[in-house]
Amino acid sequence: MTSFLELSDFTSFSRTTEVPPEVTRQLQNEFQNIFSFDYNEKERAQLHKVLAANCLKNFIRKSQQPDPRPQWLIDLIICLQNPHNLDKNIEELVKITNYSHSQLCKLFKKYMGVSLQQYLSEKRLEHACFLLKNSDIKIINVASILGYESHSYFSKIFLEEFGLTPLQYRLKFKK
Numbered sequence: 355m356t357s358f359l360e361l362s363d364f365t366s367f368s369r370t371t372e373v374p375p376e377v378t379r380q381l382q383n384e385f386q387n388i389f390s391f392d393y394n395e396k397e398r399a400q401l402h403k404v405l406a407a408n409c410l411k412n413f414i415r416k417s418q419q420p421d422p423r424p425q426w427l428i429d430l431i432i433c434l435q436n437p438h439n440l441d442k443n444i445e446e447l448v449k450i451t452n453y454s455h456s457q458l459c460k461l462f463k464k465y466m467g468v469s470l471q472q473y474l475s476e477k478r479l480e481h482a483c484f485l486l487k488n489s490d491i492k493i494i495n496v497a498s499i500l501g502y503e504s505h506s507y508f509s510k511i512f513l514e515e516f517g518l519t520p521l522q523y524r525l526k527f528k529k
Contacts, residue, residue, distance in 0.1 A: 426451050430462075433450065447474075486524040
């Protein structure tokens with residue numbers, strides 16, 4: 355019988371939430387211990403109910419807590435969720451926040467755990483994947499839309515991140 359909750363589910367969950375690496379490792383070990391026992395179907399179903407209830411309680415508790423990040427940062431992150439803003443460079447983002455370049459970069463890293471440049475690059479590459487899978491936009495235009503001045507630089511960082519060129523990625527994952 356295949357359980358609906360596997361270690362891979364936890365691993366992907368921990369990548370999409372702000373879980374410190376040491377906590378992730380500890381929880382993965384606990385998770386493996388739980389499923390290393392030989393449960394019968396009834397016990398496994400009960401365990402899944404308990405785990406699901408605990409996850410739901412934690413989600414509700416976390417959602418009721420105020421976001422510790424300052425409002426300007428939340429607004430900036432929301433701004434960067436819009437694909438039309440991914441072509442902005444850091445200097446343009448500095449103007450939006452009214453912080454100096456160094457202040458913005460320092461505060462962003464403090465609250466987000468990654469540099470603003472790294473965050474912006476990750477968001478750009480995420481959207482590049484979406485465009486490559488779901489559109490026929492030329493790759494050179496995808497690079498331009500996302501604010502890359504050089505098609506070759508875009509291809510280089512895409513290859514470094516995904517192990518495929520943008521064209522290879524499109525051919526492999528195009529819907």
